Amino acid sequence: MATLVLTAVGTALGGPIGGALGGLLGQQFDQNILFKPKSVDGPRLQELAVQTSSYGSQIPRIFGKMRVAGSVVWATDLKETRETSGGGKRRPRSTTYSYSASLAVALSSRSIKAIGRIWADGKILRGKAGDFKTETGFRFYNGHEDQRVDSLIASVETMAGTPAYRGLALAVFEDMDLTDYGNRIPSLTFEIIADDGTVSLGIILDDISGERISASADQALDGFSAAGPNRREVLNLISDNYSLSFQTKRSGMIASKSRELDPDHTILAVKDTLLSVHNDHAVDPAESQIVPETKLPRQFALRYYDPERDYQSGLQNAFRPGQSRVVRNRDFPAAMSAGQAKRLAHAKLWSLYQERATAQVHIARTVQPVSPGAFVRIDDSDDIWSVRNVELNRSSMALGLSKATSILAVADRPTDNGRPIREQDALAGPTRLALVDLPFAIEAPTQPSDRAKLYAAAAGNVGWRNAQLYASSTNGSATDYIGQVAAPAIIGTAEGALGSSGHHIIDRKNRLVVQLHNRTMMLNDANSEQLWNGNNMAAVGEELIQFGFAEPIGNGRYLLSHLLRGLGGTEHEMDRHATDEDFVLLDGPGLTKIDDRHFTPFQPFELTVIGRGDAAPVLQSIDLPGRALKPWSPVHPRHRFTVNGDLEIDWTRRSRAGLLWPDHIETPLAEETERYRVSVNPSLVHEPRQPSITISADVVQEYRESGVSILSLEIRQIGRHNISEPLSLAIAI
Structure with a gap:
C-alpha cells in the first residue's frame, strides 16, 4: 500500500527519479512497519512442562510412543477424609486427615492405543506392570469418536452437560491419594502409545x-x-x-521429496531456455550469490526426546571446520535414538553449508515440467541446482535455486546420550517389618529419657515406598493409627548366630554375614573417627553393634567385621544370638518412632503395617518394650578382704544417660535415687545406696563352715522404672 502511494507522490514531485525513490521508501515501510510479519514462537520441547489446565490450551496429536504432560480438563475440589482412632486407658483419641482428588487429563487429539508408565512430580506413579504406587482409581479412554461419557464425571456433573470428550484421549483418576504429594495435585506426565512400533x-x-x-x-x-x-x-x-x-x-x-541428490534423480537441462529479457527489462541469465561461510552455523545443536532416558530431552551436536562462530539451536519434538539425532544434526549442518549458494533464473515456459524439488543444470558446468520455488508469468518462469546437496554418508558410531536420571520402576512386594527397642533416642543418644524409645523399620522390594502403621488390639485388628513409614529402612537377615565376645574390646574374632532385603540396599566401611561419631550402628537381634568393615560378597550379602559389641548396655545379649535374626541399620533412613501413648512399657505390644504390595496386614510383636527406661548394669567389680576378715566389694555404676560425663568426674545418675540390689548365694540380699557393700567376717566364716568355697554375687541397679541386668561375679573364700 505505502509502495503505491509514495511512488505516486514521488513521481508527482520529482519525476521518474522521485518516483523510484518514493517506491523504494514505500517498499521498506510496507515490509518493516505496515505489513511486518507477526513474530511466531518456534516449536519447543514440552513433554516435561507443568501440565496446564487453562481454557484454550492446545492438545497435541501424538504419534508413535511419546511422553506428554496433557491438560487437566475436569477436576473436583480436594476431598478430606477423617479417621479417628484410640481412646481408653492411656490412649487419647486422635484424628488424622487425608486428602484426595479426582481429575481428567486430555492427552492427545489423535486416538491412541494405550497408556504405559505415568509419572507424578517426576516419580513413578504407574509402572510398566500397570501397578500404581499411590492409591487411586484409574480409567483410560483412547479418543475414538464413539467414546462413552465417564461415569464419575457424569455423577458429579449433570448428565446433560457432561461431555464425552470424543476425539480426545483421556485419563481419569478417581480419589487419587495426595499424601505423597503434599496434599496437592501433582504434575503428571504420561507415556503415550499411539501406534505399534515406530x-x-x-x-x-x-x-x-x-x-x-x-x-x-x-x-x-x-x-x-x-x-x-x-x-x-x-x-x-x-x-x-x-x-x-x-x-x-x-x-x-x-x-x-527429499532435497538430497542421489543417482536416480532426473536432472533437467534448462540452459537453452534461459531468458535474457524479462518484462521488457534485461536480466542476467543466472543471478547467483554465495552466503559468506562466517555467517553460516559452524555448530548445530538438536534437542530431542530420548526414549532410552525415559523421554528426557537429549542434546546432540554436529560440528564442521571453518572460521564461523555461529551456533544454531533447534528443538525437534520427536522421540529418537541418540545416534539418529546425531545423524540428523550432522546432515542438517552440512545441508545448510552446501545450500549456501543460491541463484535466480528466468526460463521460457515449455511443456517440460519444472517444479519445486526438481534438479536442473543451468550451464555446462557440473553444478546441479535444486528448485526451491517457482513463479509463473505469462511466457516465462522465475526459478529460485539453491546448490543441490549430496547425500552425506555418516558413519554409525557410538553416541553418548548422557546419563539417564530414572525413577525406580519395580513392584513394591510384601512389607517386611522389624521393631527395635533402643536404650536411647537416636536423635539424642546422650540424654536420659523418661519415655520408651521404640522404632519401626520396614522395607519391601525395590519398588517399595511407604506403608501405614497401626497399633493392634488383642484380637489382632488394627486400631490406633500411628503414622506412615515414609522411606524404606536398610534391613536384612543375619546368616548364622553371632558369637560371644568381650564387650570392652574390638571384636576382631567374630564375623557376621548379612543378607540385605533388596538389591538397592548398601553398607559401607567406617573409620575410627566415624565409629566414634556413631556411624554404622546396627541392631542384630537384641544386641547393638557397630562395624568397621562391610565387604560385599555378592547377591546383596555383606561380611561385617571389626565389631564393637554390646553397645548401649546390651552386652547381656551377646550370648543369646540365634540364626536368621533381624539386622537393622540404625543410622540409616526409614526408622519411624512410635509414640509411647500407643503401648505400655514392659508390656507385650503388637504392630500392624499395611503397604501397597501387601495382600494382608503384616503383624510384628515385641515382648517387653522399654529398654530406655531400664538402668544399665554396673561394671568393674572389685573385692578385698580386710585385716579383720571382712569382705569389701565395690563397683562402678553406669547410666542410661549415655557415655558422656558432663563434669568429667562422676557418671551421671539419671535416676531419682541411687540404689542397688545385691544377691549373695542367692539367699542373702542387700540393697545399698552406694556402689559398695561389706560382708562381715562372721558371715564369711558361716559360709566356709557350711562348705561354700565360692560366693556368687549378682549386682543390679534399681531405677525409677525398672531394675538392671545383673553384674555377676564369683569370689573364692
Missing part, C-alpha cells in the same frame, strides 16, 4: 495435512508430538529438519 514421516505428514500430502519419506521415528499455532508450522518444522520439498500435482495432491 512411525514413518509419511504417516505423520499424511495425518497433519489432512491426507493431502503423499510422502515418499520413509524415515522412522519412535514418536512425534504435533503441536504448534497451525498445521503449516508443524509441516515447516518437519520439512526444515529433513530438507523436504513440496510439489503440487494436477490432482491437487502435494508430493514431498
